[in-house]
Amino acid sequence: MNKELELTSIVKRKKPGYKKGQPHKIFSNLLNQNFTTDKPNHVWCTDFTYLFLTDGSKRYNCTILDLYDRSVIASLNGKEITNELAINTLKKAIASQPKLTNKLILHSDQGAQFTSKDFIDFCESVNIQQSMSRAGCPFDNAPMERYYNALKNELIHHYHYHNDEELNKAINNFAYVWYNHLRPHTYNEGFTPFEARNRKSKILG
Numbered sequence: 001m002n003k004e005l006e007l008t009s010i011v012k013r014k015k016p017g018y019k020k021g022q023p024h025k026i027f028s029n030l031l032n033q034n035f036t037t038d039k040p041n042h043v044w045c046t047d048f049t050y051l052f053l054t055d056g057s058k059r060y061n062c063t064i065l066d067l068y069d070r071s072v073i074a075s076l077n078g079k080e081i082t083n084e085l086a087i088n089t090l091k092k093a094i095a096s097q098p099k100l101t102n103k104l105i106l107h108s109d110q111g112a113q114f115t116s117k118d119f120i121d122f123c124e125s126v127n128i129q130q131s132m133s134r135a136g137c138p139f140d141n142a143p144m145e146r147y148y149n150a151l152k153n154e155l156i157h158h159y160h161y162h163n164d165e166e167l168n169k170a171i172n173n174f175a176y177v178w179y180n181h182l183r184p185h186t187y188n189e190g191f192t193p194f195e196a197r198n199r200k201s202k203i204l205g
Helices: 083-096 117-125 138-154 164-182 193-204
Strands: 043-052 058-066 071-078 104-108 128-132
Touching: 043 083, 043 138, 058 083, 058 138, 058 164, 071 083, 071 164, 071 193, 083 117, 117 128, 138 164, 164 193
Parallel strands: 043 104, 104 128
Antiparallel strands: 043 058, 058 071
16 A cells, blocks of 8 residues: 555455344343443443454454443353353353342343343343343444444454464453553543542442
8 A cells, every 4th residue: 555654454354244033032221321330240231243363264252341440341252153152251251250249230232142042041040130222223332332343443453363362362462451451441531441440449438
């Protein structure tokens, strides 16, 4: 593109299509685009996105954010977008938090993985209340859209990933190190999620 400066353009791959399954159950939108909460581990949001390796094969990432400070609670990759990947990500999120005393709301879109019987049964077994965006309305899950936009624009589109090990390592470093501990967030008034949580906990005593 520019031989002297060695500039190259970043070309986004075409978004792959998803197979839409028959939902077991669809839940009401409990948030209605109110993405604030005054307690940690009170409202989480989740979603999937697609990724590519250099050979063109697709991978899928499922991430869960805590709306309290926008921290990444859990992130997992898989070769397929499945109920199992969604459940395993939620299990990872629960295991990462030592105290889940609040009534936890998990907000998602109406994707087949989140409306499946397996996922719904698991949420009920761990006392999690589901909430869902309106069909075809990404603004109803805007924090997840912002996170994935940051992930792709700040990391994914700038590097090549030859295998799962490289991809997993890069995403984990982005989520748990860069995003949670080093990257300032406008929602947190310029503090990182880690700093914001510590400040809030001190204020609350």
